[in-house]
Amino acid sequence: MSTAVIFVAELGDKSQLMAMTFAARYRVRDVLxxxxxxxxxxxxxxxxxxxxIGDAFADQQHWISIVAGVAFLGFAAWTLRGDELTDDEADKARTSQGAAILAVGVAFFLAELGDKTMLATITLATQEGWFGTWVGSTVGMVAADALAIVVGAVLGRKLPEHVIKYGAAALFALFGLILIIDGVRIAL
Incomplete structure (x- = not known):
């Protein structure tokens, strides 16, 4: 049940856009x-x-949303800053498996804090067993993002890198602002 719920919740989510962006820059295996x-x-x-804990977490949703939004604005700036890398540095970033896995892992970890899939997983865990919910939700999210990875890898071969970079920065900034606005709205 959790696999299906999280797979559907992840479709069209910002995480899929991140997966496409990372897959255009790094090896698909490392992104996955x-x-x-x-x-x-x-x-x-x-x-x-x-x-x-159950529903005690819901009281802090606005702060999580605001912090995640600020992190996304940081991802936007980081993406734009990457434009200044030399060709040699860019090649190292693409070929360094550990750096790519760490970059993707940290970005996804921060992006998922307070996300709808996290909240859906919390909700499912209040009603179902924790282990099945954990495995199922993880499989559902990875499967949905794997679709985005395939699309990102294909686009990465067809689009110029600067188009991907500016597009990714714009999307990170947009989602950051949406998260901050949502957090402020919830707090009020």
Whole structure:
């Protein structure tokens, strides 16, 4: 059940856009490893929250949304700053498996904090067993993002890098502003 719920919740989510962006810059395998690791950690925390704390987390949703929004604005700036890399540095970033996995993992971890898939996982864990919810939600999210990875890898071969970079920065900034506005709206 959690696989299907999270797969559907992830469709069209900002995480899929991140997956496409990263897949255009890094090896697909590295992106998938980073996403899987981050998702497993976030969803383990989510089921723990859902199982042990229940709805106490909902009271802090506005702060999580604001912090995630600020992080996304940071991702936008970071994406634009990457434009200044030399060709040699860009090649190292593309070929460095550890750096790519770490970059993707950290970005996904931060992006998923307070996200609808995290909240859906918390909700499922309050009603279902924690282990099945954790495994199912992780599989559902990775499967949905794998679709985006394939699209990103194909686009990365067809679009100029500067188009991908500016597009990704604009999307990160847009989602950051939406998250901040949503957090402020919830707080009021």
């Amino acid at each position: 490893i980073g996403i899987t690791a981050a998702t497993a950690i976030v969803h383990l925390a989510s089921v723990g929250i859902g199982y042990w």
